[in-house]
Amino acid sequence: MDSIEDGFHVQYKSDYPESCMEFLPSNHSAIVVEDFKTVKELADYIKYLNDNDEEYAKYLDWKTKGVSNQYLKKELSEREWSVQNNWEEETINFIEGFQCYVCKKIHEKNERVRNKKEPVKYQATKDHYGCSGPVSYHDDGRRKEGGSSSWDYEFKKSKYLALAVNRLISLGQNFSKKDLFQLAKIIKDELR
Numbered sequence: 001m002d003s004i005e006d007g008f009h010v011q012y013k014s015d016y017p018e019s020c021m022e023f024l025p026s027n028h029s030a031i032v033v034e035d036f037k038t039v040k041e042l043a044d045y046i047k048y049l050n051d052n053d054e055e056y057a058k059y060l061d062w063k064t065k066g067v068s069n070q071y072l073k074k075e076l077s078e079r080e081w082s083v084q085n086n087w088e089e090e091t092i093n094f095i096e097g098f099q100c101y102v103c104k105k106i107h108e109k110n111e112r113v114r115n116k117k118e119p120v121k122y123q124a125t126k127d128h129y130g131c132s133g134p135v136s137y138h139d140d141g142r143r144k145e146g147g148s149s150s151w152d153y154e155f156k157k158s159k160y161l162a163l164a165v166n167r168l169i170s171l172g173q174n175f176s177k178k179d180l181f182q183l184a185k186i187i188k189d190e191l192r
Contacts, residue, residue, distance in 0.1 A: 022071050026062040160184040160191075 024030050036042040049056040067073055081097025092100065109119045134151035136144040164183040168175045175183075 022069075023075075024069060025067040025072065026069055028058055029062045030059070156188075157184075160188045163187045 020032065021027070031042070031045070033042060036045065049059075062068060067076075079097065080100065081092050081094045105122055112119045133155045136152070138144055161180065161184045164180050164187055167183065167187070168180065
């Protein structure tokens, strides 16, 4: 999902606009690029907002009225983790939270196997993790080639680490952090 921020409102371009809407604070807090048939239609709408302060202000209402997206509220209230800048004693950070989630699913699977039940298979699909990666734009709106943002670096690094984890687990090998990063570098070189 790419975001273009211009002052206080955000325009989203997402490979999966339906899922991006699930995590917006309200149904009127961002302009979703896919809602427009053409770039001209999008540009005309942005110009319209620029000329109509009252309509533009509606995109900011959630900042004073709060989050109205019930799905997002539920997800935020039920999560066991918090973001790095909001650490609280009763929560864990998002990385540990994901690790705990994976571990719980492994234990659930093992318990099902012990009870001679069919294990549940968890596998991400392209709909879940298949986004095209971060995109940067020049000031004039042209797309930057080669991805020069830190998000691009993190996206690619995570891709190679995921491939390395998959390979090591498939081989049934124990591995250290050093082993993981070395294999990720090898995979990166293989895919060039």
